[in-house]
Amino acid sequence: MSDGSSTETLVAILRAEIAALTPGDRLPSSRDLIARHGVGPVTVSRAIALLAAEGVVVTRPGSGTYVAARRTPRGDTAPDTSWQAVALAGRDHDPGADRGAESAVADGASEPLPAGTITLSGGYLHENLQPTRALGAALARAARRPDAWHRAPAAGLAPLRAILARQAGSGVGPEDVLVTGGGQGALSLLFRAVSAPGSPVLVESPTYAGALAAARAAGLRPVPVPIDDDGVRPDLLADAFAMTGARLFYCQPTFHNPTGTVLATERRHQVVDVARAAGAFLIEDDFARHLGHGRPVPRPLVADDRDGTVVHLTSLTKPASPSLRIGALIARGPVMRRLQGMRLVDDFFIARPLQEAAVELLSTPAWDRHLRALATALRERCTVLADALARELPDWTLARSPAGGLHLWLRLPPTLTDTAVAEAARAHGVSVNAGRRHFPAEAPAAHLRLGFAAAADPADLATAARRLATAAHTLAPSG
Missing domain, CATH: 3.40.640.10 (Type I PLP-dependent aspartate aminotransferase-like (Major domain))
Structure with missing residues (x-):
């Protein structure tokens, strides 16, 4: 019998035996397989390698060969990534790391926004300002x-x-x-x-x-x-x-x-x-x-x-x-x-x-012209949003009217939380950044960060303020 046919025969035998085993069970050693099936060490090595390539077994140097987890047809069940808990062991996990991952997208688009949403979140210029x-x-x-x-x-x-x-x-x-x-x-x-x-x-x-x-x-x-x-x-x-x-x-x-x-x-x-x-x-x-x-x-x-x-x-x-x-x-x-x-x-x-x-x-010279035009546009947008917020939400406290940058920082009334306002605002067609992401420890009060550079038009900023007021009113305590 050729080496090829011996390998195929052994693979078929082992596949049948593995079907009766449980994932994690250890297969016989190479020495036992050689003695039991009357084949050479090369044939055993090739058979194990083929089964490992198919994902049927897992080899662990110095330990042995084990039955791998059963594969299911793609789409029949959710992927099982539980093995990663073991693989990642030893890498210290900061309890704030998950919060930090969310923070990492605070100046970008973490996910697509519904059509018609006015963007007051993020930290980049709208395309028409670039x-x-x-x-x-x-x-x-x-x-x-x-x-x-x-x-x-x-x-x-x-x-x-x-x-x-x-x-x-x-x-x-x-x-x-x-x-x-x-x-x-x-x-x-x-x-x-x-x-x-x-x-x-x-x-x-x-x-x-x-x-x-x-x-x-x-x-x-x-x-x-x-x-x-x-x-x-x-x-x-x-x-x-x-x-x-x-x-x-x-x-x-x-x-x-x-x-x-x-x-x-x-x-x-x-x-x-x-x-x-x-x-x-x-x-x-x-x-x-x-x-x-x-x-x-x-x-x-x-x-x-x-x-x-x-x-x-x-x-x-x-x-x-x-x-x-x-x-x-x-x-x-x-x-x-x-x-x-x-x-x-x-x-x-x-x-x-x-x-x-x-x-x-x-x-x-185009760069200098751009910066001059950008300064004018940002000043206008900052004023429009600040005035609209003062008109629509007079009980929200604006920290200052900034002389630069892309954001306004507002303190919310004690009856509101930043996350609740952010969720309500999104439901009313405005995206904002909850302020707690910006504090390395406990936040002393609830804040929102509102950007005025990512909206398509300054008029949208006044509309966004009205939507925010409507969203806030849905959260106001009754009675």
């Missing part, structure tokens, strides 16, 4: 470059790094810039690079929900530091460093998300000094530098930092398009070398055509 014509032209010019598809340097294209360095301030050079795939990826990279899993990271409270998600995904423990109308309080920040031993503080000094706060001038140096005294890094998320409403924007903290305390983060996705996944980290000293090393491990480099397109876009 410089689509300039983006298309920049991408077309970039694609025609003879080296457009060559490998890009790990740190990013030199012209793009030079442009981003100039935007950050006179004290920053191209050698301090690492081009990243947008702001969220940069946050993830930073949290993994700077702090070990289990370490505390200080954050403003409230803060950007995506930062909380990235910190938790890196195994860090977000610790809240309250803010007031002038931003984070330096005295409370110093106390938090002293109590936790943290070596990292994440903040948004300019047009804070979600509150719109700008860190006061007298506090900007103080906050950096507190971090430096604690031997800690300060992550300056400067996502909204190009989202001002027409007033002068304060200098970035990194522009006046010479000791490498500040690690600066910026991005083009907010003022341009969600798909222009170009951002940058600005850092000095060993931390930059660590970030560059992690870049080589993670993804080597950012796609060159996208970087070339960013250079083209930022180098043309």
